[in-house]
């Protein structure tokens with residue numbers, strides 16, 4: 001069920017039903033997180049974006065889904081988005097080519113989340129923003145979700161908010177996080193000094 005890329009086989013199979021089954025991403029929270037960017041967001045990459053529900057909730061001119069499961073990328077295209085099959089740890093995009101990277105409910109499924117954060121930082125333009133939304137494994141609900149996913153057979157690896165904040169800072173981004181019960185958002189802004 002889990003391969004070197006992460007938990008992709010199940011998502012590949014579930015792609016057609018995913019929009020009915022999965023909880024909708026919090027669009028207000030994503031919009032608020034994106035307001036930390038230090039540039040206009042005209043090109044956004046939704047990594048591990050699945051059917052594109054995160055990207056679809058945002059009024060950004062160019063929205064691209066990158067997902068390792070071809071079924072999910074296909075469904076994102078049916079939903080009207082541009083989508084590529086790609087590993088988050090090795091994004092097929094040029095350095096400094098996007099204004100924002102979104103990772104919603106996906107980082108814990110990636111085979112190599114550390115390299116995924118580095119890859120996201122690489123493709124960001126100066127002033128651009130990485131937004132990661134995930135479940136806090138130190139909360140009660142987070143522990144239950146983690147246990148349930150492992151029982152199901154996923155290889156999920158969840159980060160506590162401050163650990164993920166450090167990872168984002170190690171990738172060279174200015175990191176902040178906000179906890180909301182069992183969920184949290186980490187944002188990492190790329191400095192304009194590198195321009």
Ligand SMILES: C[S@@+](CC[C@H](N)C(=O)[O-])C[C@H]1O[C@@H](n2cnc3c(N)ncnc32)[C@H](O)[C@@H]1O
Pocket residue numbers: 005006007008011012022025047048049050051052053054066067068069072086087088089103104105106109110111112
């Ligand atoms: C729980 S879904 C979340 C989808 C979407 N972000 C949402 O909120 O609806 C996790 C997604 O991560 C994708 N995924 C897993 N490993 C990946 C990897 N290494 N690179 C890119 N996507 C990956 C899966 O295929 C799946 O679509």
